[in-house]
Amino acid sequence: MIRRHLLSRAAVAFAGLALPFSPVMAQQPDLSRKAVIDDPVAPKRTGTTFDVSVVEFFDYNCPYCRRMEPVIATLLKTDPKVRIVYRDWPIFGPASREASRAAIASQWQGRHAAFHEALMTSPGKLDIAGIRTAATRAKVDWPRLQRDLKTRGAEVDALLARTDAIANAIGVNGTPVLIVGSQVAPGAVDLPTLRQLIKTARAKPAGS
C-alpha cells in the first residue's frame, strides 16, 4: 500500500517536472554532416574508393535537375574518386514521389544507376506510365521492385522524411541543391563550378 502510494507520488512529481517542457516536445532532426552525407538508405554511386561526396537534393520532374545530369555524368567519368549521394526530395507532386520511391527501391536489385538515368532523361513530365517505361529501359525487374516496395517501403518513406527534414532545416528552397563538404550550392551549376566546389572540399580537413 505504502509502496503504491510512493509510486503514485513519484508519478505526480515526474509529471510536474515534465510539464514545463510540454511546449517543447517536438523531435529534433539529426542534422549532422554524417546524417546528410552518409545516410545508409540513400542511393550512392561511386568508384572503388572516394575522397569526397557530392550530395544532390533533386526531383525527377525538375527541369534544372535534368540539366545537371550530364554535368554529373561527366564528373563521374573524369573524377573517379567522387561519390554521388542521391537525396530524393520529391517536391513536384505525387508522380515525382512515386518515381523517387521506385528509384530508391531499385538499388536493392542493383539497377539504381541505370534507372536514375532513364528517369532523368525520360521525355516530358514523368507520370506513372513514364516511370514504368523508364524501368523497362533500365532493365528493372518490375515485379521484384513491387515486392521490395511492399516489404521495405517503410525504409524508403523514412528516408524521404529524413531528407525533407534536412532540406528544410538547412535552408534548401528548391531543387537541385548540391552539398559538397560544408558548401551548400543551390540551383544548377556547371562543371567548372562543381569542380571548384570539390577542390575546396578536398583542400579542407574533414568536418571543417
Next chain:
Amino acid sequence: MPAQVSRRQLIQLGAIIVGGWGVSQVLRRTAPIGRDVGLSEAVPAILRGEDLPGAGPMNASLRMAVFTDYRCPACRHAFPAMEAAVQQDGDVRLIYKDWPIFGPPSERAASVALASAEQGIYPAIHQRLMTDNRIIDDPMLRSVVTDAGGDWDRTTAFLASHARTIAAQLRRNGQDAYAIGLSGTPGFLAGPILVMGAIDTTDFGRLFARARKSAK
C-alpha cells in the same frame, strides 16, 4: 541470498565514485571549450549578422551568434545561463540566428519574432519565448508581442508584406548552421569558437575567454 557488502568495500566504492567525479570535473574545466571553426569562410558573415536582430554594444570586443529554436529544450535550458554570462561580461554583442528545426510552430514563432524586430522589441520577444511555457500558437504569440511592448497588428502586417525576406533570413540561418558544421540547436558561435548544446554560466565565461584569445 544477498551478498554482504562490508563497510570497507562501501568506503572504497564511495572513494572511487567521488574520485572519478573529481577527475571528470578537472578534465571538464581544463579541456578547451568548443571547436575552432575559423577556417570556415561562413564565419565572418555570420558574425557581422547583417539584417539580423542583435543585442549588446555594437562595438563589443566579442561577437556571438546564437542558433536557437524556441521549442528546443536544450536552448531553453541554456538561455538563462547565457543571459547571466553576457550580462556579467558586459562586452559581448549577440546576433540572433533563429533556426527553427522543430516544426511549423517553431517556424511561426521565429517569423513573428523577426517580423517584430523593426519595432525594436526582438530581444524582449526572444527572452519571453525562451522562458514562456505555454504551447506556441497565434494567441500565445500575440500575448508575447504585446507583453514585450509591441503591436501585434503591426507585426502581422509586416510579416505579410515581408514574408519572403523573413523566410530567406531563416533559410540563410540554416545554411550558415550547416556551413559551420552545426548538427542541431543550440549552437553558440563566439568569434571563431563553436559550442554545440547547452552549457552553464561558467562555461560561457570560458567560451568568451577562448574566443577572445583565438581572435587575436
